[in-house]
Amino acid sequence: MNNYFLEYYKKYNISPVKQNLENEYIFFQKREKLYRQLGMPIMLFKGKDILEVGSGSGFNTLAFFLWKGTEGNKIDLVEANPTGIREMRELFKEKNISDERFEIYESSIEEFNNKKYYDIIIAEGFIHAISNAKEIIHKLCTMLKQNGIIVITCMDECSVFVEEMKRLVVNMITKDINNYEEKVSIYTDFFQPQLKKLKGMSRSIEDWVKDDMLNPAFYNNSLLSLEEAVKTFPDNYYILGSSQRIFTDYSWYKDLLYNERENIVKQFKEKQHNFILAGEEETLLPIEKNKELNYILCKIRENAKGYEESKDDSLIREIINSLGSMLNLKVYFSKNLCLFIEETIEILQCLLQNEEIKYSDYKTFYYAVGRTQQYLSMVNSDKKEC
Secondary structure (H helix, E strand, O other): OOOHHHHHHHHHOOOOOOOOOOOHHHHHHHHHHHHHHOOOOHHHHOOOOEEEEOOOOOOOHHHHHHHHOOOOOOEEEEEOOHHHHHHHHHHHHHOOOOHHHEEEEEOOOOOOOOOOOEEEEEEOOOHHHOOOHHHHHHHHHHOEEEEEEEEEEEOOOOOOHHHHHHHHHHHHHOOOOOOHHHHHHHHHHHHHHHHOOOOOOOOOHHHHHHHHHOOHHHHOOOOOOHHHHHHHOOOOEEEEEEEOOOOOOOOOOOOOOOOHHHHHHHHHHHHHHHHOOOOOOOOOOOHHHHHHHHHHHHHHHHHHHHHHHHOOHHHHHHHHHHHHHHHHHHHHOOHHHHHHHHHHHHHHHHHHOOOOOOHHHOHHHHHOOOOOOEEEEEEEOOOOOO
16 A cells, blocks of 8 residues: 655655744644644543654644643654654654653554554544545554544545645646755745745745645545545544534434434535635535535546646646636635636636746735645544434
8 A cells, every 4th residue: 555645755854744843832722722623622631541643753742742741651653754753753852751751663554553552542644645544544443442532634625725726836837847856945935925924834834845735645546524534433433523613513412313423424515615715704505516516626636636747738728627617606605715716727827828927916826725634533432322
């Protein structure tokens, strides 16, 4: 089974997930808010057995050390990228984290097996972009204690659309450049003015470029949406929380026959389009219209991936046609989303004709960001048939 993340990281000896720790208070506040949205207040971590899969360079792990305290067993960390492991050890040493508080397993999750059960399992930032995501989720479930919690991340065709279009544009700009470091430099210069204005940006722009704009795992064979993720967990798992919080539950607490998953899936199908553009108010879209939108976005994604591999301009024309089809749904879209689509069409047309472009004139395209990644927390319950 190919792991494009690992292959890419090893090829260039990188671990592009480092976080800005100049203000550690702000960093920990962001992590606390994330887990609060997931229904996991920081007191929940105290003394718990924790497994983190895909720990990268260990920056997010610092929060678990703080919240868990020194009680109980070590935090177990599974990471297969040698560069990530080296940087993780350096970070923990710099932050005076004792070796007695963690155990690093240099292993893929597929090969990891230590016969231990955990209260909390974190698998952040990679499951949505690997082809065997469902098998990994099932394996993690076998390692969880009763009433334990698993946290994973999800993406879908709606949530990656904005990044996908920006990646496509810069890919067209650099289509004749093969040197990796040169591409990193050009991409970084292109995105720096945009991302400097993004509140809460915690990674360096260069790391973001390497991990999102140049990482081949971006175009894995299948994405893992919130809907698919929920359906993948066994029936005895229930939803604790999500980030972004898009689900509501008006059921009576005594109604034990209430079908939570059915309701969650229905809400997702009505709300999925809200992931396309950040900063917009929530709207509901008829399920059939979201289905139509998803069909168009899947076609765009397939052609964008094809262009990245072949540099075939006919695929760009196909994408332009598909973007035009999206505008057939404009009555359901916000003004900003319509502008983003229109500006993207114009930029792609200009690039095809080798016209000079001042990208800052396309302000909606230039500054737009999507709600790219979602988090999901699931609890292993002991529920029985009522």
